[in-house]
Amino acid sequence: MPANPFVWYELMTGDLDAAVAFYGNVVGWTAQPFEGGDPPYILMGVGPREHAAGMMTMPDELKSAGVRPHWMGYIGCRDVDAKTADVRQAGGKVHREPWDIPNVGRISVVSDPGGAVFGLFQPKEMDEPPPLPAPMARGHVGWRELYAADGEQAFRFYADQFGWTKERDMDMGPMGVYRIFAIDGVGSGGMMTKPPQVPMPHWGFYFTVPEINAAVDRVKAHGGQVLNGPMEVPGGAWIIQALDPQGAGFNLVAPPPAAG
Incomplete structure (x- = not known):
């Protein structure tokens, strides 16, 4: 299934x-x-x-x-x-x-x-659900991330309830293990036990933009706040974590820069 x-x-x-x-x-x-x-x-x-x-x-x-x-x-x-x-x-x-x-x-x-x-x-129409966007499609969510109360317990819950599978674990040192999960064989997000400075467990979503530095400039120019990044992640993509002007947290991800 x-x-x-x-x-x-x-x-x-x-x-x-x-x-x-x-x-x-x-x-x-x-x-x-x-x-x-x-x-x-x-x-x-x-x-x-x-x-x-x-x-x-x-x-x-x-x-x-x-x-x-x-x-x-x-x-x-x-x-x-x-x-x-x-x-x-x-x-x-x-x-x-x-x-x-x-x-x-x-x-x-x-x-x-x-x-x-x-x-x-x-x-409403389950016989023909709309197709999901391609991974890292511009303007769509390219990554999903859970800061969990207990990362291992959380993974078991989502695996049991929704059929997600473990793709691989990344050792983050003092921050613990970051588990990348797959949905139908496609790496789709990560989850980890939240660090103490994160006040509560929550899901975060990364919207895909073409290039991260220009996106950082747009966030700042339009009243947002960059909390973390830009930062390169394994695989070569670049991310930021940010707040919009109303205080909602959001994230951006850009694919690896083109070679040349």
């Missing part, structure tokens, strides 16, 4: 118009309002038919609960109700029970046993 990949990424923000403008400038996305979205929902991508992510204003109840602007990823599944129950049975937490989005699908919001939040998404 095929493994379950991440299929969608969503930003909840305090200023929707400002977020649309920031990521449009930094990542190169264009915006398209989702018809019938209430509250407004904006589809972002490199073209009108190549959506990579969505954005919406954070609901008041989340603001009141102290939730900050953030990105969240959704893992695809064929039966969101059954998988939500599986996550609960495996020690995870259900933050919002499954509900329907008309003409789109059915979703829930859960967290793994260590507390990292993610969504589950069952598309």
Whole structure:
């Protein structure tokens, strides 16, 4: 049976118009309002038919609960109700029970046993799910990264629930082991036990840009903050970790520079 990949990424923000403008400038996305979205929902991508992510204003109840602007990823599944129950049975937490989005699908919001939040998404038309973008496709998520409460426990959870496999482990010295995981044989992300300075377990997502230094300049020019990098990673890609002007964490990755 095929493994379950991440299929969608969503930003909840305090200023929707400002977020649309920031990521449009930094990542190169264009915006398209989702018809019938209430509250407004904006589809972002490199073209009108190549959506990579969505954005919406954070609901008041989340603001009141102290939730900050953030990105969240959704893992695809064929039966969101059954998988939500599986996550609960495996020690995870259900933050919002499954509900329907008309003409789109059915979703829930859960967290793994260590507390990292993610969504589950069952598309309305499961017979013909949309194809996933190629690895490192411009404007799409090129890497997914989990800072886990316990890296080994987290890997077992995602392997059991979604069929992910270990590609290899990297020894990070004092920071511990960084495990690269594969989805259907394709290296798709990494996970590790979070360092003490990271306040809580969470997923992070790396949006692909053509070149990292120009992207750093765009982040700074449009009010973002670079927290870490640019840094070369194994394989020759370059990354940064950053905050957008509303305080949501995001990451960028660029492929290795062309030889010559």
